[in-house]
Amino acid sequence: MDRTKIDLWVGIFVALGMAALLGLAMKVGNLTSGKIGETYAVTAAFENVGSLKPHAPVKSAGVAVGRVDSIAFNSKTYEAVVTIKIDKRYNFPKDTFANIYTAGLLGEQYIGLEAGGDEDVLSNGDKIAKTQDAVVLEKMISQFLFSKASEMDNDAKISAKPSESESKPAEAKSTELGDAPF
């Protein structure tokens, strides 16, 4: 076969391969959405990060404003220190709330930022003081079962001794989880 013709076909072949790779990177992968330009880093300490992973999105009002950079364990305070990188275009007040949320019932976890009312804004290296841990499903279920059990316990006591029912209910209310919002 003619050499120029071979060259042409190989050129087409390589160009097709490049186009496929570019398509994979841009259309399929997260190369474009992963780029958030200039960022500043902020840390936040959580008692429990659940299954939060590096590269998880940081959202405010549902809009992605940054990404989780790294998650480390602080052996002095026994807390998880999460470093997040926020896009330089967005400024948040110093008293911003950082919560760990779950997307959907079984979806991935992300950090939600809720802006406070402070005049000063967070800058590189600052620490977010107000945080809320990830919801652990097992903990929630066990709390729910515990509160249900104690309620039933109290009901049984009340029905057994109707004469003392005036003092008991107040005590029942004060048990830690008696009126959990389930």
Place this chain on the structure above:
Amino acid sequence: MTNSNPLINIIKTLQGIGHRMVERIWRLGAGARLFFLTIVYSGESFKRFHLTMREIYSTGVMSLLIIIVSAFFVGMVLALQGYNTLQKYGSSEAIGVLVSLSLVRELGPVVTALLFAGRAGTAITAEIGLMKTTEQLSAMEMMAVNPIARVVAPRFWAGVISMPILAALFSMVGILGGYIVAVPLIGVDEGAFWSQMQANVDFQSDIVNGIIKSLVFGIACTMIALFEGFDAPPTAEGVSRATTRTVVISSLTVLGLDFVLTSFMLVI
């Protein structure tokens, strides 16, 4: 006569096992030796790049049709099967993630390598085996042309270059096939299809790892095909056996290597 003596039978069986073992190890060593010689003598295949170019044409470009057509159907079947199961759990939008992740991570590199072994590997083995049978390789040596530099190395590099390109094409065409079934035919929302895909496919850990896999498969498949051809007995039967062995060994090697590579990639 000798069959009556059980001791001799046992010895013969052991001899058979030992012979096969030595033979396998010898072939492994000879293959490794050919691999290193190919690397050492591969300067010429870059200096005279048109040699490699011609081989890229016959291994890569000629495999385009089978790769594209099979990728299209694999993608369509994945989408159909995936939708069938996912809609039971009410998450049929995740079909884009399913199709793209299974193609980019596994099916793209593996199926491409299997097809490559069948389409290009056999051709390489048969060609080199026939060159050996008709004593073209010996003739080259007589003319002080190193057959490894002139025949083996360009084919090796052509296979190594072609495989990642073919695998990337396979993944992309497969995703397009899945898109065609999922969006216009089944009616999954187009935005959810692409956005969930983009949210869950990572460039580094999915796409780049897929390319690394296909590169390793390219080296393995091409090297096996070259060695089988180079090692084939110089008879018609020998060449035909070598060609069969190329397909069998390449396929098994690809599947085994895939497991090893995946276990490394998922740990890191």
